[in-house]
């Protein structure tokens with residue numbers, strides 16, 4: 001899929017990777033970029049339409065959807081990460097509400113438009129979806145859930161012409177991991193990697209040096225083979241999704 005002249009919606013678009021994705025979509029010639037944010041957004045580019053959208057609020061998501069006529073690409077990017085040790089259930093619930101259920105709610109709401117355009121869903125996940133990072137276990141669980149959801153949606157929506165992609169991000173230099181002193185890629189380079197992967201048609205996108213180092217092994221690995229084997233059980237018509 002080429003981004004030129006396409007309509008793209010990005011959640012969590014006011015800072016970090018989301019903001020870089022807005023800029024990169026514009027650079028690639030997107031016709032319209034819907035920038036989902038919780039607060040107000042100032043933008044100089046007339047191709048950007050701000051949408052007020054807390055991804056945990058069905059009413060806000062539906063109100064935002066009323067402003068969108070057509071959509072080619074939905075990028076579920078909004079996310080939270082809180083350090084924890086699994087001792088506080090509220091912290092786990094918060095992660096699931098944003099990182100897992102938030103993405104699913106937004107996906108359900110915009111799916112009719114994506115079916116019509118034969119579009120793509122891009123879920124920004126993390127290396128910790130594949131193996132837990134024990135300083136952020138609740139976050140890891142929520143990203144693992146979102147990854148598993150991505151696999152099911154991919155299989156269920158294939159017959160409807162909607163592709164579903166996982167972005168397996170490594171550490172990126174944003175507010176989310178300030179203070180965690182490890183090598184990090186820039187949000188701008190991650191945004192380039194994400195759109196490159198989408199344009200190349202990759203179902204799992206590894207957009208930064210840390211994630212790229214495991215892309216080949218992942219694609220040839222047992223888990224990927226099992227996903228393909230299980231996908232054969234998806235019913236042809238997934239009318240229940242959305």
Ligand SMILES: NC(=O)c1ccc[n+]([C@@H]2O[C@H](COP(=O)([O-])OP(=O)(O)OC[C@H]3O[C@@H](n4cnc5c(N)ncnc54)[C@H](OP(=O)(O)O)[C@@H]3O)[C@@H](O)[C@H]2O)c1
Nearest residue numbers: 012016017038054055077078079126169171172174175176
């Ligand atoms: N940075 C990394 O190293 C890294 C690594 C792997 C994966 N990721 C994933 O990449 C995505 C973007 O992360 P980032 O690093 O850019 O994080 P960030 O700089 O902390 O930005 C998070 C974005 O999500 C928005 N957000 C949070 N809760 C929301 C909600 N309930 N509804 C709508 N928007 C909400 C924030 O909006 P406000 O400004 O209103 O808070 C902000 O725009 C996330 O899904 C994250 O898990 C990041």
